[in-house]
Amino acid sequence: MTYRPIAVSLTAITLILGGQAALAEAPSTVHATYRAASADQALAPGEKIADLFTLNMTAPYILQKLTDRTYWYQAGFYGTTWYVGDEGVLLFDPLDGQAPKILEAVRKVTDKPITAVVYSHDHADHIGGTQALFDLLAGQQPVPEIIASQETADKMERLGSTLPRPDRTVAWPEGSFTFEGLTVELHGFAHAAHTEDHSAWLLVGERVLHAPDLLNADQPPFWDFAGSERFTYLQDNLRQADALGWDYLNGGHGNVGSHDDIAFHLTFIDDLVAAVGTAMGEVPWGFGVDPATLTAHTAMLPAWYAEISRRATEALRPKYGTYYGFDAATPPNAEMVAEYLFSYR
Template sequence: MFFLLLFGLGWGCASAPAVKKSVPSLHEDGLHHLLEQSRNAKQEQGVPSTLPKKGYLLKPLAEDVYFFTNGIDCTLFVVLPDGVVLVDPLQGAGELLQKALHEVTELPVTVIIYSTGSPRHIGDASRFGSKPTVIAQQKIADRLKESNPTQAPLPHMSFSNDYMLKTESLTLELHHVGGEITGDTLVVISERKVMLLPDRAIPNWVPHLERGEGIERRVLVLQRLSQMEFTAYVPGHGDRPGAPADLQRTLKFYEDGYRAFRFATMRVFGETAWEGTRLTVPPATLKEKRAVLERECYRLLKMNWGGRLSGFREFAPHHCRAWVTRHLPAEPKPEAGSQAKTQAESLP
């Protein structure tokens, strides 16, 4: 973990250079496509489904805390004496969520938390009426005012870095982990040793990278979480909750991606490419050879991780691309009215 010691310690205060828009990225839509492909392939192979016939899995994670998944997306809710706190009313899963809630309580949903502004995560919020108080990070609130395709209720309360939702029985901690661009929010229930971490550590999958968020910040978040005491986390996608071992596996993949980038630079430019942890190759030279570096990084990473995690061929190249980008100077922002061009390069 030596390579991130200088990136700060705060959840919301430490900021990092954003991934440039010119770096191609398979974002959440690509992830959903692969998750659906994986599910369909298992069905064709006769692999037993983890979902009951009712179409969803409801599992207690701790006292009053429940995990919900429709096989593709997942979330959690907390049953309190006076109502339910629901995180992320998943798009297309509102009816199933309501059925799951009725399995354990007749109390209404009184609070809804948006962990991201993605329609896939919050698209069925309107199914729960106008009475619940909606809480979201400020960037999510601002973005929903500009674009809200699913007409999700706008947040009634917003926060910048951290927010404590205190109740009589427990406290839900909300921490902004999305850097300068996204409002992604970590939800921690310390008393129950449970948390929800959107999109960053899906069990048995190579993590997809969000547009506009530096890769080193994503590693920093995982490093911080790995030091916390917890028994389970909700990853936002997939058919099961994550365990501490899943988080460690994802963190190891990030770290090995960085090491693959380092070794790739030494193979391309020689052992003098690094002095300790400092890259000595001029940015212009690095940029000129970036395609070669990305391919070599991917080849080295594949030696240890190819076939071990789902989505490797689709997502691993973007990790190598992101590490190269991290060591290039930031490009000037395009002028108003112009559009940044994105050009993807195929990798083996």
């Protein structure tokens, strides 16, 4: 399922309309040090890109150097990663609708051909630009090889995907491949929250982890925990990724990530679970539904969850309310947690 998150605020409206006024960016969830985006100067581990929301709203794309060979890209709040080898470029996730901009950004740092493309997982918003990219590279030799996990390849087959299929697969849930001497490890989430082929790809020598939709760095969890199909295994997925050897995380959205971002998410989730649990004990079944006008019992569960979500959100507001996207994201996340707590005891 494709989703396109857009942060709607007075800042966004002002920028869209071409006005001059702008609100301050939200505070960092991890007390980060910010630096201006640069394709030439690498970030130190833990540093983040300054004014990222404003850049997403005003710039064609943001390009940031992470290491001597690895780059971080974002446009329209969607991001990806590439590695420049001696002979070619390894590109992760040709984002839907962004092939021309991605190619332009790659060309800012190298004229080497894109020789391999990795699918992180089978969601079209992250890999839907593959054919458009290949069209732009028509005539290039060699033709880029598409690499994906076996689980992603199997899922594309099951669903009859119209996107270009992988040429090579990596064993699921743990496997690896080599690109010009760089080892790239697949760490699949055998029990995944986001989608069944969700995974983290570790560029071992670069200490960079590419794991779209695991978390939005420097933000509270995004809507439905980054579009996850379930909440059930999310904490385990975060801990699994945290245990790997990396300094930089590209979560596909949000800022450049660090281990502190995972710690923040785990703390936030613990607080949210506690707040939802408290609200579930306070809100009686049938809250918000008038029995005199009830024509179907199906109105009762949504009304119950909605009040639980509202109370849990307000309980977290003093601690988290000033952070990026809190009001839009927390209520649906609270409903997912309520469904989890209601289902598993």
